[in-house]
Amino acid sequence: MNKKLLLGLAASCVMGLSSTVWAADSGFGTPEEAKMMLEKAVAAVQADEAKALEMFNKGEGGFKEKDLYVFCGGPDGNFTAHPKLVGKSLKDLKDKT
Known part of the structure; x- marks a missing residue:
């Protein structure tokens, strides 16, 4: 019983670590990085x-x-900071999906 629990825990840790490494290598920011950027902003x-x-x-x-x-x-609903949309209205945005 303990071996199965230990094996399951080890597998969970490996999957968790591999997903963190994947996120770091994928070019996508993590939730933690986003929160740090928000606090800095x-x-x-x-x-x-x-x-x-x-x-x-x-x-x-x-x-x-x-x-x-x-x-x-x-x-007023306009972007004051954005790489491409400064001065445009947030209200006019449409989801392309």
Whole structure:
């Protein structure tokens, strides 16, 4: 019984580690990386909003990593930071699916 439990636990660990390695090598950001980028973006906006938005738009300062990037929208519904959609309305976006 203990051998089966140990084998199952070992298999789970290997699968978990291999999926983490796959995510790291795939060019996709992890949820942890996204959260860290969000926290960094909030701190940048609090320090200097204009400079932060400029960095977000240029993808500088670590705000463009793998498939992760920061985007922002204003109260008017327009993008204030996005690699390609600055000034366009968030309301006009359509899901292509």
